[in-house]
Amino acid sequence: xxxxxxxxxxxxxxxxxxxxxxxxxxxxxxxxxxxxxxxxxxxxxxxxxxxxxxxxxxxxxxxxxxxxxxxxxxxxxxxxxxxxxxxxxxxxxxxxxxxxxxxxxxxxxx
Amino acid sequence: xxxxxxxxxxxxxxxxxxxxxxxxxxxxxxxxxxxxxxxxxxxxxxxxxxxxxxxxxxxxxxxxxxxxxxxxxxxxxxxxxxxxxxxxxxxxxxxxxxxxxxxxxxxxxxxxxxxxxxxxxxxxxxxxxxxxxxxxxxxxxxxxxxxxxxxxxxxxxxxxxxxxxxxxxxxxxxxxxxxxxxxxxxxxxxxxxxxxxxxxxxxxxxxxxxxxxxxxxxxxxxxxxxxxxxxxxxxxxxxxxxxxxxxxxxxxx
Numbered sequence: 001x002x003x004x005x006x007x008x009x010x011x012x013x014x015x016x017x018x019x020x021x022x023x024x025x026x027x028x029x030x031x032x033x034x035x036x037x038x039x040x041x042x043x044x045x046x047x048x049x050x051x052x053x054x055x056x057x058x059x060x061x062x063x064x065x066x067x068x069x070x071x072x073x074x075x076x077x078x079x080x081x082x083x084x085x086x087x088x089x090x091x092x093x094x095x096x097x098x099x100x101x102x103x104x105x106x107x108x109x110x
Numbered sequence: 111x112x113x114x115x116x117x118x119x120x121x122x123x124x125x126x127x128x129x130x131x132x133x134x135x136x137x138x139x140x141x142x143x144x145x146x147x148x149x150x151x152x153x154x155x156x157x158x159x160x161x162x163x164x165x166x167x168x169x170x171x172x173x174x175x176x177x178x179x180x181x182x183x184x185x186x187x188x189x190x191x192x193x194x195x196x197x198x199x200x201x202x203x204x205x206x207x208x209x210x211x212x213x214x215x216x217x218x219x220x221x222x223x224x225x226x227x228x229x230x231x232x233x234x235x236x237x238x239x240x241x242x243x244x245x246x247x248x249x250x251x252x253x254x255x256x257x258x259x260x261x262x263x264x265x266x267x268x269x270x271x272x273x274x275x276x277x278x279x280x281x282x283x284x285x286x287x288x289x290x291x292x293x294x295x296x297x298x299x300x301x302x303x304x305x306x307x308x309x310x311x312x313x314x315x316x317x318x319x320x321x322x323x324x325x326x327x328x329x330x331x332x333x334x335x336x337x338x339x340x341x342x343x344x345x346x347x348x349x350x351x352x353x354x355x356x357x358x359x360x361x362x363x
Contacts, residue, residue: 005227017227021220028216035208042185042201042362047171054363061358065351072219072347082130082140089144093151100155104162 027071034060139341143348146310150352153306154359157299164293176266182292184361190257204361207250208353211311214243215350218318222343225336230325233339237322240346244315251308258300259283266290300360307356310349317342 005017041056070076075083122128130137164181167174174186185200192203217239224232261283268281268288281290284297291297321342330336 016229057358057362064354068351079130100159104159107163
């Protein structure tokens with residue numbers, strides 16, 4: 001990481017590298033804009049488009065998750081091995097979602 | 111540890127290798143987060159199952175009233191904002207909470223970036239902002255819980271069967287026994303999911319305070335690298351990540 005810095009400033013009597021925060025703030029704005037868009041969708045799409053709404057929300061949530069994990073948690077900069085070690089187990093979550101939500105349509109407490 | 115130069119924060123594990131080019135602590139944090147993701151997924155998916163096993167409200171949202179007969183529309187439940195009593199502001203407060211948590215995630219990643227540059231004062235500054243964001247979020251959640259438990263101005267008429275006799279009663283707010291907003295599991299899941307997430311935020315704030323203290327005492331400067339900041343950073347971002355999902359599946363859908 002340290003090798004990426006080539007500009008230095010003096011601070012508290014010693015030299016420190018100049019902050020490079022452009023990418024971080026870019027990700028922040030993307031996350032903020034997606035959240036605002038979610039609000040817009042929540043209040044502008046009529047109620048009977050429920051399935052479309054849910055699909056948009058899930059899609060936007062996954063995009064936000066990708067940005068948080070990839071940029072904020074630096075997962076995209078880790079090795080391929082670590083990247084897939086973290087992501088592959090999520091298949092089990094996808095399976096549980098399918099299994100239980102389909103099941104939820106069949107059981108009823110009433 | 112102190113003898114390591116700043117340029118080489120990474121070191122070999124005791125086995126003489128460095129699996130996946132990650133330090134032991136960082137890799138273990140990632141593995142822990144995967145297991146924690148399973149726990150939260152279990153909770154949210156169970157919520158989905160129970161929600162779709164109850165009838166949903168049929169009709170125009172404008173005519174929605176609270177009833178234990180069907181699952182409530184979340185934006186009708188969460189529409190209160192502090193100091194704006196009596197106004198209907200659906201999802202505004204939870205939106206503010208989401209913003210606070212995303213912002214504290216940004217200050218955390220700025221602290222990590224400052225750590226890469228061994229810039230002690232910048233790490234201190236951004237860690238402090240992160241801690242403040244976390245505490246603000248917890249305070250907001252406490253208010254939200256308080257409002258949820260106390261209830262709205264008008265009660266919901268709930269029909270219940272007690273000792274074989276049908277009883278009609280007025281219900282304000284919700285707890286683990288009664289719920290004015292909808293079926294009982296709705297309140298139970300609200301307390302469990304947001305409570306479990308709030309517990310994570312609480313422990314995250316405590317970890318951040320410990321690391322902030324260590325930064326101030328110059329421990330990581332002597333060590334030569336700020337990897338501890340990175341590790342609590344991973345945890346903090348995960349808490350933010352979970353909130354993104356809770357926000358979507360509990361409040362929006």
